[in-house]
Amino acid sequence: MDKHRRWVVLAFLGLGLLAAWVLGEAFKSLFYYSRQYGFRDYVLLTESFTLANLLGLIVAVLLALRFWYNEEVNKAAHEVVDEMYRVTWPTGKDTQTSTIVVIVTTVIFSFFLWFFDQLWSWATTFIYRI
Secondary structure (H helix, E strand, C coil), X not given: CCCCHHHHHHHHHHHXXXXXXXXXXXXXXXXXXXXXXXXXXXXXXXXXXXXXHXXXXXXXXXXXXXXXXXXXXXXXXXXXXXXXXXXXXXXXXXXXXXXXXXXXHHHHHHHHHHHHHHHXXXXXXXXXXX
C-alpha cells in the first residue's frame, strides 16, 4: 500500500493548496462584508498576501493534517491511487477516434435539431397567419 505514497502526498498537498486559496478568498469576503463592524483585512507581506490569506492557509493546513492522520481517509486515498494504476487507459489513437465520433455525432444531431427548429418555426408562423 505504500508503493504509491508520493501520489497520495501530492494529492493531499494539491488539495491543501486549493483549500488554502478557496478559504483565503472566503475570508477576504468575510472581511469585506464585516468592515462596517470594524474588521479589516491587514496586508502582511504584499497586497496579495493578507490576513485573510494567512487564515485560509492555517485552516487549510489544519484540515490537511486532520485528514492525513485520519486512518480511514488515508487508507481510502491509498486505495484510490492503487486502483488508478490498475485502470486500462485508452491509447492516443483510441482517444482520437472517440473524439472524432463525438464531433461528427454532434454535428449530425445539430443539423437535425436545426432542421426541426426551422420546420417548427415555419409551422407556427403558418398557424399564426390563419
